[in-house]
Amino acid sequence: MTHPVDVHVGKRIRHRRWLIGMTQQQLAGQVGIKFQQIQKYETGANRVSASRLWDIAEALDVPVSFFFEGFDAPVSEDEAAVPAETTVPADILGDKEALDLVRSYYAIPENQRRRLFELARVLSEVA
Incomplete structure (x- = not known):
């Protein structure tokens, strides 16, 4: 085991x-x-x-x-009360798709990357 x-x-x-x-x-x-x-x-x-x-x-x-890093992060009662759809999975970077997205994001020129980030932030606020 x-x-x-x-x-x-x-x-x-x-x-x-x-x-x-x-x-x-x-x-x-x-x-x-x-x-x-x-x-x-x-x-x-x-x-x-x-x-x-x-x-x-x-x-x-x-x-x-x-x-x-991240192993001993205990879950508090406050965190447990937050709905699952508003939290980020603890192992998000353990997902190959997420890592590919991060790699692609940093391959974009910085000025375009900032605009993409702002777009993503706005979209997440209205979702």
Whole structure:
């Protein structure tokens, strides 16, 4: 049975890898393991050792603490009372479509990106 921390760390590895456009094969090559092991880490099937997590953090250019961000965020009673349609999923960047959207957004020239952001904000306010 997988441990919630292992699953969270795996999702954060996948999130960062997708965000920078790196394949499992490329990450595995930089860390010196097979890509199947990266797959197992990303699903939480295998636990990442401290030294391996250090190597992965260096390959993905993030601090080791990145992999634990958001794990210990407790849900307060106030947050539980907010309707689900007004909240953002905790693992939104674990979704490939969301990451593709973020990548595409940052590929747009800055002046157009600001206008797109304003449009999205206005549309969300009237929805």
